[in-house]
Amino acid sequence: MQIVSDVTLKSLALLNFKNWEELHLSFSPVVNCFIGPNGVGKTNILDSIHFLCTTKSFLSTTDIQCIRFGADYFFIKGEFDRIGNLEVIQVSLKKSEKKVLKRNDSNYQRLSEHIGLLPVIVISPQDTNLIYEGSDERRKTLDLALSLSDGLYLHNLQRYNRLLQQRNAYLKEADTSGRVQHDILTLYDEQMDPFASYIYNARNSFLAAADQYLSRFYYTISSAREHCSIRYQSDLADNNLAALLAQSRQKDRELLYTTRGVHKDDLEMYINGQPLKKFGSQGQQKSFLIALKLAIYAVIKEQTGLSPILLFDDIFDKLDQKRASQVIRLVQEMKFGQIFLSDTHPERVKMLTQQTGSHSKFFMLDEHQKITHHEA
Numbered sequence: 001m002q003i004v005s006d007v008t009l010k011s012l013a014l015l016n017f018k019n020w021e022e023l024h025l026s027f028s029p030v031v032n033c034f035i036g037p038n039g040v041g042k043t044n045i046l047d048s049i050h051f052l053c054t055t056k057s058f059l060s061t062t063d064i065q066c067i068r069f070g071a072d073y074f075f076i077k078g079e080f081d082r083i084g085n086l087e088v089i090q091v092s093l094k095k096s097e098k099k100v101l102k103r104n105d106s107n108y109q110r111l112s113e114h115i116g117l118l119p120v121i122v123i124s125p126q127d128t129n130l131i132y133e134g135s136d137e138r139r140k141t142l143d144l145a146l147s148l149s150d151g152l153y154l155h156n157l158q159r160y161n162r163l164l165q166q167r168n169a170y171l172k173e174a175d176t177s178g179r180v181q182h183d184i185l186t187l188y189d190e191q192m193d194p195f196a197s198y199i200y201n202a203r204n205s206f207l208a209a210a211d212q213y214l215s216r217f218y219y220t221i222s223s224a225r226e227h228c229s230i231r232y233q234s235d236l237a238d239n240n241l242a243a244l245l246a247q248s249r250q251k252d253r254e255l256l257y258t259t260r261g262v263h264k265d266d267l268e269m270y271i272n273g274q275p276l277k278k279f280g281s282q283g284q285q286k287s288f289l290i291a292l293k294l295a296i297y298a299v300i301k302e303q304t305g306l307s308p309i310l311l312f313d314d315i316f317d318k319l320d321q322k323r324a325s326q327v328i329r330l331v332q333e334m335k336f337g338q339i340f341l342s343d344t345h346p347e348r349v350k351m352l353t354q355q356t357g358s359h360s361k362f363f364m365l366d367e368h369q370k371i372t373h374h375e376a
């Protein structure tokens, strides 16, 4: 496997982050494996890396849930190498205070400024939410991917969302007062329009590129037995936002919210032409989600020139032997940057690292959270 290390995490320190009271680790620039029984905190280590890169957990819905039970703060520090430069990132949260994020000892004014500096992709059992939960889960994943690959995307999304909130508030206010000023609604529609167009075009081209990779990767994982695809669903496919909102104004006034726009976008997933949710087996769904996340990885890399850090949680969950070795083949063929993975079985992970022939570091966790490590 060729080593591409545009962004690597060199070391990690945790204080009171979830079940880790104190932890200090240093990593291989290539593959790092966390191996140990269920519930010892392997995923939480991956989550802390995700936190450093995106300012958020990929598991917990609120930041406060990340503070160790009984403690009143958490602290995460990571030393990264980004294209040859040292980047020291620190995140801390005290109960009832605002989260603080520092880059090389300087506070960020806005957390969103950090997004994109350290691209990261996580593949985890939680990804089934993309199939079973509502469209907001799919938009969230897409928005993060786009924020990592396009410096203007998050700004446009935030502006759109702010105007959307204001428009919704105005619809309620007009209903309460019994008086609507149509020129105010028209102004909102016109202001939202360019942001919606930007978001639509960015999502459309990102997903078109991802679809190409997805079908290739899935084809490999399923040993050329199945095909899959994604389809972007958006109100904006047929019309611009201002025209759509003009058409739906009466309905919006009755329902008191904005019924059309990019905040309603969705992503449809198909396997052999059938909806994945209804017709995919657990193993097929898992294979699809791995292929989708690797496709997102590939597009981010193509667009930014940076290899994201890959967090692969519970790597062999629900995959049969054949599919697991095809995933390994893919990892081998794709030129990945740094990888962190977790599994309960040392043999399976060794098989992966032997096949990839890469420089790997193994962290063996026992049920008391004691860690021993060795390199191979």
Ligand SMILES: Nc1ncnc2c1ncn2[C@@H]1O[C@H](COP(=O)(O)OP(=O)(O)OP(=O)(O)O)[C@@H](O)[C@H]1O
Binding pocket: 017, 018, 019, 020, 036, 037, 038, 039, 040, 041, 042, 043, 044, 045, 065, 066, 067, 068, 069, 314, 342, 344
């Ligand atoms: N805020 C918190 N404070 C203390 N412990 C926590 C906190 N949040 C989660 N935990 C604990 O972390 C443990 C789960 O850790 P984690 O999911 O990282 O395990 P894992 O090693 O990945 O397990 P598996 O192999 O089952 O995926 C649970 O025991 C949970 O109670």
